[in-house]
Amino acid sequence: MHEMAIAMALIEQAEKVGQEQNARTIAGITVVVGRLSGTDPDALRTVFDLVAEETSARGALLTIEMASGRELYIKSMDVDVEEGET
Amino acid sequence: MCKDCGCSTALGNIHGHHHHDHAHPHPHDHEHVHPPVERKTIELERKVLAENDAHAEANRSWLSQHGVTAINLISSPGTGKTFLLERTLERLRGRVSCAVITGDQCTDHDAKRLMGKGAVVKQIETINSCHLDAARVGALLPEVAGNGVKLLFIENIGNLVCPAAFDLGEHFKVALLSTTEGEDKPVKYPTLFNMAPVVVLTKMDLVPYLDWSLPKCREYLNMIRPGVFVFELSAKTGAGMEAWIEYLEKLVKP
Ligand SMILES: Nc1nc2c(ncn2[C@@H]2O[C@H](COP(=O)(O)OP(=O)(O)O)[C@@H](O)[C@H]2O)c(=O)[nH]1
Ligand SMILES: [Mg+2]
Numbered sequence: 209m210h211e212m213a214i215a216m217a218l219i220e221q222a223e224k225v226g227q228e229q230n231a232r233t234i235a236g237i238t239v240v241v242g243r244l245s246g247t248d249p250d251a252l253r254t255v256f257d258l259v260a261e262e263t264s265a266r267g268a269l270l271t272i273e274m275a276s277g278r279e280l281y282i283k284s285m286d287v288d289v290e291e292g293e294t
Numbered sequence: 295m296c297k298d299c300g301c302s303t304a305l306g307n308i309h310g311h312h313h314h315d316h317a318h319p320h321p322h323d324h325e326h327v328h329p330p331v332e333r334k335t336i337e338l339e340r341k342v343l344a345e346n347d348a349h350a351e352a353n354r355s356w357l358s359q360h361g362v363t364a365i366n367l368i369s370s371p372g373t374g375k376t377f378l379l380e381r382t383l384e385r386l387r388g389r390v391s392c393a394v395i396t397g398d399q400c401t402d403h404d405a406k407r408l409m410g411k412g413a414v415v416k417q418i419e420t421i422n423s424c425h426l427d428a429a430r431v432g433a434l435l436p437e438v439a440g441n442g443v444k445l446l447f448i449e450n451i452g453n454l455v456c457p458a459a460f461d462l463g464e465h466f467k468v469a470l471l472s473t474t475e476g477e478d479k480p481v482k483y484p485t486l487f488n489m490a491p492v493v494v495l496t497k498m499d500l501v502p503y504l505d506w507s508l509p510k511c512r513e514y515l516n517m518i519r520p521g522v523f524v525f526e527l528s529a530k531t532g533a534g535m536e537a538w539i540e541y542l543e544k545l546v547k548p
Binding site: 210213214218220221225229232235239243244246247278280281282283284285286287288289290291 | 329330331332333334335336337338339340341342343344345346423424425427455456458459460484485486488489
């Protein structure tokens with residue numbers, strides 16, 4: 209069960225993107241998970257909220273899209289940005 | 295966000311503060327002034343394990359600069375990774391300068407088994423983790439593989455699933471599968487067997503006592519990774535060890 213580590217890495221990357229975009233909060237993350245990535249989507253979903261709790265991704269909606277290979281990447285993010293920052 | 299009451303903030307609640315009908319334990323004598331917030335969607339392709347991958351790339355270039363070939367050995371617990379390494383170090387002693395980083399959740403049993411065979415050996419106890427990661431391995435490289443080492447074996451935590459997801463900066467992965475685990479593990483755990491260009495079938499000496507079919511096992515391996523390079527050996531009897539040792543010697547740059 210390494211999905212805890214995956215979830216932590218996921219949120220770390222998402223927060224980096226959030227910072228780059230001057231986002232105040234992360235409202236949603238869409239992740240592509242390949243069947244050969246070694247990551248179990250259900251296990252990832254289970255730990256995601258817990259890991260997100262103390263971060264700017266708290267309460268964020270996790271969407272998982274399955275793929276056939278080794279994919280494991282963030283495909284898109286919904287972020288809340290202060291108006292005028294864009 | 296209301297830390298005190300802990301009630302969840304709805305996605306639409308974008309002012310970082312919310313109004314609800316139960317009492318707040320903190321006074322409301324301060325002003326909340328937040329500029330309006332706008333939601334936007336960012337399209338990207340950002341690897342989840344970007345951080346680990348960056349450490350892995352740094353490890354790989356360190357290894358290449360120092361002329362070290364590194365292989366990441368992955369299998370279930372008990373397949374015979376340490377046993378194979380014991381016999382391998384004995385045979386390579388005085389011929390190829392070797393080092394081992396061995397990972398287990400707890401204890402340094404494996405490091406003790408591997409010591410005294412002419413190789414630098416370092417144990418990583420991961421405590422609560424089911425895999426080694428690149429940062430942890432990288433921190434040990436100068437100490438373990440710095441002094442003219444040519445061949446570095448990384449014995450990963452016994453687990454067919456998790457270690458496959460984490461690149462350590464090795465040059466390639468070697469999957470081990472013992473005859474007692476059955477022929478079909480490659481199709482049941484395809485992630486690892488898809489990633490490993492080399493597979494070692496261990497405990498071949500036990501085949502007479504099992505209903506285990508070599509052709510079937512090879513067929514499954516080729517289904518998951520066509521053309522995979524397979525060694526069949528018994529570290530116990532020594533059968534098949536010559537080919538493995540020759541292969542390792544060829545890996546090492548002159
Ligand atoms: N019969 C037989 N037993 C083996 C062989 N290789 C390993 N073993 C035994 O399998 C057990 C587990 O081996 P170990 O090296 O600790 O496995 P690891 O968890 O993958 O490192 C030990 O009791 C070994 O003696 C082999 O080739 N033949
Ligand atoms: Mg071992």
